[in-house]
Amino acid sequence: MSQRIEVVVVGGGYAGVMAANRLTRHAGVTVTMINPRPVFVERIRLHQLAGGTDDAIAGFRDVLAEGVRLMVETVDRIDAGDRVVHLASGGTVGYDHLVYAVGSRAAAPAVPGAAEFAHPIAGLEEAERLRAALDAAPAGAAVTVVGGGPTGIETAAELAETGRAVTLVCGKVLGPYLHARGRRSVARRMAKLGVRVLEGPGAKAVAVTADSVRLADGRTLPSEVTIWTAGFAVPDLAARSGLRTDAEGRLRTDETLTSLDDPRIVAAGDSAAPSDLPLRMSCQAAIPLGARAADTILSRIEGETPETLNQVFAGQCISLGRRAGIFQFARKHDVAVGFHIGGRPGAKLKEFICKGIIEHLAGEAHEPGSYKLHRVSGGDHRDRLLATLPDAAPAVAEHAR
Structure with missing residues (x-):
């Protein structure tokens, strides 16, 4: 009997789960997923956890293939030379191939007082602490949310x-x-809900205290609970492991999602920087990237040339409470267009998409290889953009080992 091929997936988010599930379609592959939590976090519902309308978690057995071994651990370092990951607990796990899918987290705010007094909401534990802070605050307490993006x-x-x-x-x-x-x-919609929206150069937070937020134009906002959503960053595992990263710390890869340093390491999701042109951080990108990363490994196992990235975007979906939302349509290369669906239909579409994401993961768990959306063409915009960037990473890297 031939020796089994060991694949380690670092990270159990949208990209990692999709990659792990898809890898099980090869009978000769053993898949181990290493994740610091025993539950799957529905990150796109963390604002609902803060608002008390959802717990934002699912059991891994609801989304993960039975053949995937789950290790609740934290990876401290990847030793690419010896093909082993070192765990924070002191143990090690060897691999033949590795999927780097560590995701992203809230960026450390540079604004004075923000790290001490503001609540991030990019992770499960952060959202749970925010929920507790809101529960402890009076109903009429002033709440300030910093950051005008979707979160x-x-x-x-x-x-x-x-x-x-x-x-x-x-x-x-x-x-x-x-x-x-x-x-x-x-x-x-924000006006209808009574949200005071502050925009413009002066509406930038420059300091946070226990009970206020100071803006660039000199205004001071009373704030008993301050929530920080301005910016995301990636873990520094790749850099600590001696692998090449971009300026933000994402693992640099070619267009097959293969690390520029080692053909046995592929990246997916928010922590991947293919050709130094990373995609927008989102589950919309993470799930297809997870499928693409798995396909790259499976192609290499079979001695075939992996296909290159061909990502398509549909737009951006934002909930506006439980009774309204917006789906902002976009061109395939992720630029918004004039058409959108709002109001109650937007809310229903957002909920349909949230449930559909879990169904995509569960579907791949039950029938590995059934997911196809990563093969939908994103057009030639990325190829044209790559052609204009001579200093970017090569589309398909040549590896020394």
């Missing part, structure tokens, strides 16, 4: 719908990704 918008709307007095500090503009029409739709 800030969703959090502000969710809390306002429960009756909270919410101010949303956007910095430059509300919903930077949105088309002007979509932005106006969101602004109308």
Whole structure:
């Protein structure tokens, strides 16, 4: 009997689960997924956890193939030379191939006082601490959400719908990704919910205290609970492991998602930087990237040339409380267009998508190889963009080992 091939997946988020499930379609592969939590976090529902309408978790056995071994551990370092990962607990796990899918987290705020007094919401434990802080605060307490992106918008709307007095500090503009029409739709919904939206250069948080937020234009906002949603970062595992990363710490890969340093390491999700042109951090990108990463490994096992990245985007979906939402349509290369679906239909579409994501993962768990969306063509925009960047990583790297 031939020796089994060991694949380790580091990270149990959207990309990691999809990759792990898909890898089980090869009978000769043993898959181990290493994740610091025993539950799957529905990150796109963390604002609901803060608002008390969902727990934002699912059992791994609801989304993970039975053949995948789950280790509840934290990876401290990857030794690419010896093909082994070192665990924070002191143990090690060897591998023949590795999927790097460590995701992203809240960026450390540089604003004075923000790290001490503001609540991030990018992780499960952070959202749980925020929920506890909100429960402890009076019903009429002033709540300030810093960050005008989708996380800030969703959090502000969710809390306002429960009756909270919410101010949303956007910095430059509300919903930077949105088309002007979509932005106006969101602004109308925020006004209806009573959210005070602050935009423009002066509406930038420059200091946070235990009970206030100070803006660049000198205004001081009373804030008994401050929520920080401005920016995401990636873990530094790749850099600590001596692997090449981009300026943000994402693992640099070619267009097959293969590390520039080692053909046995592939990356997927928020922590991947293919050709130094990373995709927008989102589960919309993470799940297809997870499937692509698995396909790259399976192609190499079979001695075949892996296919290159061909990502397509549909747009951006944002909930605006439980009774409204917006689906902002976009071109295939992720640029918003004028058309959107808002209001109650937008809310229903957002919920349909959230449930559909779990169904995609569960479907791949039950029938590995059934997921096909990563093969839908994103057009030639990425190829044209790559051609204009001579200093970017090669589309398909040549490896020394």
